Amino acid sequence: MSAQRKKKKKKTRAKSGRSPFLLKRFWLLLFLPAAVALDFAAKRSPDFAEWYAVHIYPLYAKPLSALFALAPVSVGEILLIAGSLALLAFLVYGTVRLCADRQRRRERLVRLLSVPAVLASLIAFLCVSNYGTNHRRWPFAQTAGLEVRESSAEELYALCAELTEEANRLREGQPEDADGVFLLNAEPFEAAETAKRCFNRLTPQYPTLETWGKPKPIFFSEVFSYLDISGIFCPFTFEANVNVHAEDALIPATMCHELSHLSGYMREDEANFIAYLACRAGNDAAFQYSGTLFAMIHATNALYDADRTLWEKADALRSEGVRRDLAANNAYWERYDTPVAEVSDRVNDAYLKANGQEHGVRSYGRMVDLLLAERRARLGDSRTETKPPAEPEPAEPPTSDGEGAQDDYNAPDDGEMYI
Ligand SMILES: [Zn+2]
Numbered sequence: 001m002s003a004q005r006k007k008k009k010k011k012t013r014a015k016s017g018r019s020p021f022l023l024k025r026f027w028l029l030l031f032l033p034a035a036v037a038l039d040f041a042a043k044r045s046p047d048f049a050e051w052y053a054v055h056i057y058p059l060y061a062k063p064l065s066a067l068f069a070l071a072p073v074s075v076g077e078i079l080l081i082a083g084s085l086a087l088l089a090f091l092v093y094g095t096v097r098l099c100a101d102r103q104r105r106r107e108r109l110v111r112l113l114s115v116p117a118v119l120a121s122l123i124a125f126l127c128v129s130n131y132g133t134n135h136r137r138w139p140f141a142q143t144a145g146l147e148v149r150e151s152s153a154e155e156l157y158a159l160c161a162e163l164t165e166e167a168n169r170l171r172e173g174q175p176e177d178a179d180g181v182f183l184l185n186a187e188p189f190e191a192a193e194t195a196k197r198c199f200n201r202l203t204p205q206y207p208t209l210e211t212w213g214k215p216k217p218i219f220f221s222e223v224f225s226y227l228d229i230s231g232i233f234c235p236f237t238f239e240a241n242v243n244v245h246a247e248d249a250l251i252p253a254t255m256c257h258e259l260s261h262l263s264g265y266m267r268e269d270e271a272n273f274i275a276y277l278a279c280r281a282g283n284d285a286a287f288q289y290s291g292t293l294f295a296m297i298h299a300t301n302a303l304y305d306a307d308r309t310l311w312e313k314a315d316a317l318r319s320e321g322v323r324r325d326l327a328a329n330n331a332y333w334e335r336y337d338t339p340v341a342e343v344s345d346r347v348n349d350a351y352l353k354a355n356g357q358e359h360g361v362r363s364y365g366r367m368v369d370l371l372l373a374e375r376r377a378r379l380g381d382s383r384t385e386t387k388p389p390a391e392p393e394p395a396e397p398p399t400s401d402g403e404g405a406q407d408d409y410n411a412p413d414d415g416e417m418y419i
Pocket of ligand 1: 257258261268271
């Protein structure tokens with residue numbers, strides 16, 4: 001045996017004799033207390049969270065999102081699938097070896113469990129640093145200088161009427177399928193470029209809104225429909241992933257919603273509002289329609305709860321094209337309304353509450369307050385208390401069954417989980 005081989009054997013023996021609790025990878029567990037400390041600081045001080053969101057997060061989020069945007073597929077989706085399979089294979093392999101090696105069982109057990117423990121520590125840190133802190137930042141209304149306050153049902157009606165008439169106008173001349181339903185006349189990647197362009201048109205007015213990334217169509221989009229997920233921001237690859245299997249009408253708005261998360265705005269209601277602003281900021285007719293339709297759905301759903309008579313007046317304003325798009329959208333999500341989707345919604349709701357969105361999924365309704373504030377700022381307070389018409393046009397009944405009627409006009413739960 002050569003001296004070199006003897007040395008190697010000695011080294012191997014020394015390694016196996018070392019305590020399994022001294023694995024080099026254990027230093028990575030320090031990311032867990034770091035995540036807790038960062039989350040604590042952000043939770044205690046919105047000023048710190050805002051400073052982090054404005055000065056630290058963009059330093060790495062922008063270049064990394066630009067880098068991952070070069071990939072023609074969603075890297076996050078691949079990571080999720082490949083990573084899950086690899087971890088499963090590792091655990092099965094490790095368990096088999098653990099059972100076979102009785103002499104070193106303790107060491108093998110520590111080594112086996114160390115991998116998921118280290119992964120969990122890293123994931124926790126990335127989750128906190130890449131979106132958790134952004135949940136705690138200043139409200140977008142504060143950054144944008146918008147005054148959010150309680151509003152009358154009449155003012156809400158005026159907003160609904162304005163959005164509906166605008167949606168009707170923008171719907172004219174849009175491409176349609178054989179059933180007369182809106183068709184996005186662009187491939188998903190082409191639409192993603194448009195989304196990025198629209199979004200960055202907001203930057204001069206709102207400097208904190210800027211993205212170097214772009215939306216990514218999810219390859220297994222239909223699977224996400226079963227989970228009731230229309231989009232998902234991946235904080236590990238800084239990708240704004242979008243379910244492109246859903247009906248076309250709201251896909252542009254969803255793309256801009258996910259870009260809002262990428263740019264550091266994690267609250268769902270704010271991301272919805274920013275999506276509306278972004279869609280309207282560009283000069284793409286499909287995006288303008290999608291964003292307006294998106295806002296109209298949220299506003300009229302809020303009006304439905306606030307004043308049923310005014311809601312019927314607003315509902316009567318909708319054009320046939322808009323009605324067909326809404327009906328197709330609702331029919332689509334009803335097809336995927338499975339027990340799996342319900343569980344997914346509950347998980348998402350719990351996630352939102354854990355991140356300081358107290359109302360969970362219901363917090364999406366606050367988007368309407370931002371729409372009202374933006375309208376007041378745009379028109380001036382004196383013009384905002386617009387009354388509905390004194391002699392309303394005959395209202396079309398919502399649907400046949402009262403309370404259930406609202407569902408026919410609801411947006412799909414904009415439930416994104418974050419991986
Ligand atoms: Zn979202």
